[in-house]
Amino acid sequence: MKPRKFKEIKQEYDTYYxxxxxxxxxxxxxxxxxxxxxxxxxxxxxxxxxxxxxxxKNFMDLGSGDGKITLIASxxxxxxxxxxxxxxxxxxxxxxxxxLNIKNADFHHNDFTHHSIKDYDIIFINPDKPMERGTEExxxxxxxGKLIVHSNHFHxxxxxxxxxxxxxxxxxxxxxx
Numbered sequence: 001m002k003p004r005k006f007k008e009i010k011q012e013y014d015t016y017y018x019x020x021x022x023x024x025x026x027x028x029x030x031x032x033x034x035x036x037x038x039x040x041x042x043x044x045x046x047x048x049x050x051x052x053x054x055x056x057k058n059f060m061d062l063g064s065g066d067g068k069i070t071l072i073a074s075x076x077x078x079x080x081x082x083x084x085x086x087x088x089x090x091x092x093x094x095x096x097x098x099x100l101n102i103k104n105a106d107f108h109h110n111d112f113t114h115h116s117i118k119d120y121d122i123i124f125i126n127p128d129k130p131m132e133r134g135t136e137e138x139x140x141x142x143x144x145g146k147l148i149v150h151s152n153h154f155h156x157x158x159x160x161x162x163x164x165x166x167x168x169x170x171x172x173x174x175x176x177x
Contacts, residue, residue: 001049002075005100009075010041012096013068031086033111035128036065039150040168044072047172050165051148053077056122058145062112062135067093067105069124069150074105077122083108083115113138121145127154140177147175 017027017038028037053059053076061070064082066089074080082105084090090109097105108115113134117123122145127135136156139147146162149155152171159175166172 001054005075005102006041006045006072008100009068009071009096010045012100013038013041013066016066016092016096031089033085034063036063036086036089037126038066039069039126040170041068041072043167043170044069044150047148047150047167047170048072048076050167051172051174053122056145058120059122059124060117060120061124062117063125063128064093064107065089067096067107069126070105070107071096071100071102073124074102078104080105081108081120082106083110083112085109085111117142118144122148124148124150126150130154131156143177145176149173149175 020027053073057078059073059077059080061082064070064084067082070080070082082093090107093107131154136158139156140158147159150172155173156175159177162174162176164171164173
C-alpha cells in the first residue's frame with residue numbers, strides 16, 4: 001500500500017494538472033477512441049484499499065490515460081499495466097513511471113480491444129461509453145479474474161456483481177464472469 005509513495009504519485013499528478021489549468025486546459029479531453037478525464041487520486045487509493053487489491057498479482061487498466069491509476073495499483077500488486085491509444089497520454093504515463101522510479105508498472109501503446117486480458121487477475125476500467133458497445137463482449141470472452149468498474153454510469157449487464165460501494169460520490173463495483 002506504501003502511503004509515502006502514494007503521496008509522491010499524487011503530488012506529481014497534482015502538479016501536472018495545475019500546469020494544465022494554468023494553460024487554460026482542463027485535465028480531461030477527447031481521445032482517438034474515447035474520452036479521458038483525470039481520476040481523483042485519494043478516491044482510487046481508498047477504493048484499492050477497500051478492495052484489498054494487494055491480494056491480486058497482475059493488474060490491467062483498460063484505457064489507462066496518463067497512467068495514474070496504474071501507478072497507484074503498482075503500490076498494491078506485483079505487476080500493474082495500463083493500455084492507452086492516445087500518444088500524449090501514453091507518453092505522460094511513461095514519463096511519470098520513470099520520474100517516480102516505479103519498476104513494477106508497464107504501459108502499452110495500443111487500443112485495448114486488441115490486447116488480450118486473459119492473463120490478468122484484476123482488470124480496471126473507467127468506461128466512457130456503455131459496455132454493450134463492444135467492451136462487455138471482450139470481457140465475457142477473456143475475463144479470467146475480476147473487473148473493477150469505476151463509474152456511476154456504465155456497468156456490464158452480463159457479468160456477476162460481487163460487491164459495490166461508494167468512495168465519496170463515485171460508485172466502485174467488482175464483477176466476475
